[in-house]
Amino acid sequence: MSQPDSDRSSSESSRRILSALADGDATSGEAERAFVAWREDAQVRATWHAYHLIGDVLRSDDLACAPEANEAFLVALRARLADEPVVLAPEPRAAEAAAAQPAVANAPAGAATRARGRWQGPMAMAAGFLVVIGGLNIVRPFSHGGNASLASNAGASSPLATGANDPAVVAAGQQTPAQTKAAADQLAPYLAAHRQSAMNAPFQMPGSDLRNVSLVQPAQ
Amino acid sequence: MERVLSPGRLLPSLAARGRVTPARAASQRQSGARGAAARVASRRAASLGGALLRVSRVSGALVCAAALSAGSARVLAQSLRAPAAPPPAASGETAGDLHAWLARIHDAALRSNYVGTIVNSTGTSVVSSRVGHYFDGRSTLERVDALDGEPRSMLRINDEMRTLWPRYRVAVIEPADPRAAFPALVSGNEKHIPDLYELHLQPGQRIAGHEADRLLLKARDDSRFDHVIWADHATGLLLRVDVQLGGRTLESSGFSDVNIGVKPDGAAIYNELHRADGYRIIKPAIEHTKLDAEGWTVQAALLPAGFQALDCVRRALDVPGDTAGQAKVLQAIWSDGITHVSLFIEPFQPQRHRSEGLTVIGATHTLTRRVNDMWLTAVGDVPPAALDQFVRALERKS
Numbered sequence: 088m089s090q091p092d093s094d095r096s097s098s099e100s101s102r103r104i105l106s107a108l109a110d111g112d113a114t115s116g117e118a119e120r121a122f123v124a125w126r127e128d129a130q131v132r133a134t135w136h137a138y139h140l141i142g143d144v145l146r147s148d149d150l151a152c153a154p155e156a157n158e159a160f161l162v163a164l165r166a167r168l169a170d171e172p173v174v175l176a177p178e179p180r181a182a183e184a185a186a187a188q189p190a191v192a193n194a195p196a197g198a199a200t201r202a203r204g205r206w207q208g209p210m211a212m213a214a215g216f217l218v219v220i221g222g223l224n225i226v227r228p229f230s231h232g233g234n235a236s237l238a239s240n241a242g243a244s245s246p247l248a249t250g251a252n253d254p255a256v257v258a259a260g261q262q263t264p265a266q267t268k269a270a271a272d273q274l275a276p277y278l279a280a281h282r283q284s285a286m287n288a289p290f291q292m293p294g295s296d297l298r299n300v301s302l303v304q305p306a307q
Numbered sequence: 308m309e310r311v312l313s314p315g316r317l318l319p320s321l322a323a324r325g326r327v328t329p330a331r332a333a334s335q336r337q338s339g340a341r342g343a344a345a346r347v348a349s350r351r352a353a354s355l356g357g358a359l360l361r362v363s364r365v366s367g368a369l370v371c372a373a374a375l376s377a378g379s380a381r382v383l384a385q386s387l388r389a390p391a392a393p394p395p396a397a398s399g400e401t402a403g404d405l406h407a408w409l410a411r412i413h414d415a416a417l418r419s420n421y422v423g424t425i426v427n428s429t430g431t432s433v434v435s436s437r438v439g440h441y442f443d444g445r446s447t448l449e450r451v452d453a454l455d456g457e458p459r460s461m462l463r464i465n466d467e468m469r470t471l472w473p474r475y476r477v478a479v480i481e482p483a484d485p486r487a488a489f490p491a492l493v494s495g496n497e498k499h500i501p502d503l504y505e506l507h508l509q510p511g512q513r514i515a516g517h518e519a520d521r522l523l524l525k526a527r528d529d530s531r532f533d534h535v536i537w538a539d540h541a542t543g544l545l546l547r548v549d550v551q552l553g554g555r556t557l558e559s560s561g562f563s564d565v566n567i568g569v570k571p572d573g574a575a576i577y578n579e580l581h582r583a584d585g586y587r588i589i590k591p592a593i594e595h596t597k598l599d600a601e602g603w604t605v606q607a608a609l610l611p612a613g614f615q616a617l618d619c620v621r622r623a624l625d626v627p628g629d630t631a632g633q634a635k636v637l638q639a640i641w642s643d644g645i646t647h648v649s650l651f652i653e654p655f656q657p658q659r660h661r662s663e664g665l666t667v668i669g670a671t672h673t674l675t676r677r678v679n680d681m682w683l684t685a686v687g688d689v690p691p692a693a694l695d696q697f698v699r700a701l702e703r704k705s
Contacts, residue, residue: 270662270666271666271668272627272628273626273627273628273659273662274666274673274675274684274686275627276624276625276626276627276634277624277636277649277651277673277684277686278668278671278673278686280622280624280636280638280649280651281638281647281649281671281686281687283468283481284617284618284620284638284640284647284649289409289412289413289644289645290412290534290536290545290548290645291548292425292427292545292547292548292560292561293416293425293438293440293449293451294425294436294438294451294453294461295427295560296461296468297436297451297453297459297461297470298427298434298436298453
């Protein structure tokens with residue numbers, strides 16, 4: 088009898104921890120234990136899902152869905168993540184990977200996947216930030232965010248750079264949004280000079296030469 | 308007005324405003340002598356009437372030229388039975404018609420008085436600016452205020468342009484080169500426009516509250532884009548321009564609203580000028596030169612058809628970013644009469660010249676390429692292949 092009781096109490100406590108985790112109240116130790124339990128115990132995963140389902144349904148009936156839907160989503164997400172190319176960092180050479188992880192050297196395929204896996208998290212995150220930065224630039228085309236950082240990078244003797252660049256830059260090839268923005272900033276003075284060179288061209292609307300101008304104020 | 312203009316070192320080169328170069332007067336007369344263009348001149352004379360004949364010191368030559376062409380136009384108009392109001396309604400898409408349209412639009416751009424809002428759209432971005440343009444019989448005054456982003460205004464008094472940055476209290480003054488102001492008319496290659504573009508008159512439309520004539524300038528080869536142009540039916544003022552490729556609009560600029568025929572409001576410009584008293588003045592130095600003299604040649608056979616050399620200048624560009632500073636560049640400019648291409652040449656700097664390739668903003672394409680120890684930047688509202696031709700045509704003189 089004591090065994091089931093202890094089971095019950097342990098599952099009670101794990102549920103309590105899960106509940107706290109779902110509410111964002113769990114301590115780091117509790118969260119650690121919950122993660123281990125989640126990984127090893129299918130019952131805990133089901134409970135975890137149920138808690139979220141309850142929360143979702145409380146918020147809106149439309150959010151109610153079968154566990155399979157979530158499962159399918161997670162599986163698809165993992166598959167997509169695994170397929171994501173790692174652009175910014177080179178893959179470790181096979182030998183290095185093996186040396187770094189002798190414990191899994193007998194499973195080279197797994198090692199390679201894992202080595203890549205280590206990059207995927209941060210890289211996906213970094214990519215996410217790049218997208219967000221790019222998005223910001225587009226939503227706030229003339230904001231000073233990007234340029235302020237440029238100015239601060241350049242130090243005290245630095246010029247004050249105010250970009251008024253057209254953000255609608257589509258760069259051919261494989262430029263990231265940040266690279267594209269940087270390219271557009273670099274090109275702005277050229278575009279302005281180009282536009283000024285034919286101010287009264289037959290079909291140029293007034294003010295087109297004001298579009299890409301930026302002010303780079305030399306230090307006094 | 309002279310009194311208002313003269314004081315202060317803010318206005319150093321305004322004394323030269325309205326100086327009519329013989330070249331310009333000649334080109335005006337030249338285009339006026341053509342039958343079709345003369346019809347335009349006659350309409351202009353009719354609408355402006357006596358105002359035009361109030362000859363002033365400054366634009367005397369210009370007005371004379373206009374009056375002269377108007378005179379011959381009347382004679383011509385009687386013999387040709389030219390239509391009284393706006394241009395040929397039928398699709399008489401001859402070279403003469405194209406020239407007449409160009410002259411009419413060009414003329415309206417210079418002499419109309421209007422206030423409006425211009426919206427530029429590149430497909431992924433929309434920016435707008437407020438424009439006031441006045442012609443008081445002597446001077447052309449223009450003020451453009453950017454409505455998006457960093458506040459900046461552009462004031463133009465005849466050929467001189469200044470950009471004011473109120474938040475930074477900086478005025479950038481660029482003395483415009485009269486040659487650059489009228490590329491098509493000065494370079495003389497307006498004659499070739501009909502060889503490069505085919506004019507189609509299309510059914511008129513209503514744009515920004517005005518009945519507009521719609522013209523399609525269809526490129527005859529793939530070295531340039533098509534242009535769809537809407538001009539105010541009554542005055543010829545350009546209301547909207549779309550740059551297209553195969554029927555797809557790459558970029559569109561046009562009025563969202565405009566009042567044509569307003570009273571010239573010079574005060575709007577001069578007051579703004581004086582608001583800028585005490586601003587720090589930056590005058591970018593521009594030095595005219597020749598590609599040849601700078602040690603370069605261009606294989607004309609490799610250039611896209613119809614582009615003729617317009618100008619070549621040495622200038623310093625203010626480069627933003629962490630490698631900020633001034634870049635001394637050589638800028639060579641070609642025009643096909645409708646659009647123009649700039650080729651910037653400068654020594655290659657690894658820390659600054661990092662992205663080789665193509666950047667597209669609306670219809671404006673920019674190609675950057677390293678050639679040996681030089682860095683080339685070709686810019687223009689033309690397809691990338693045409694830019695590539697410019698880059699390839701350039702050679703170091705041995």
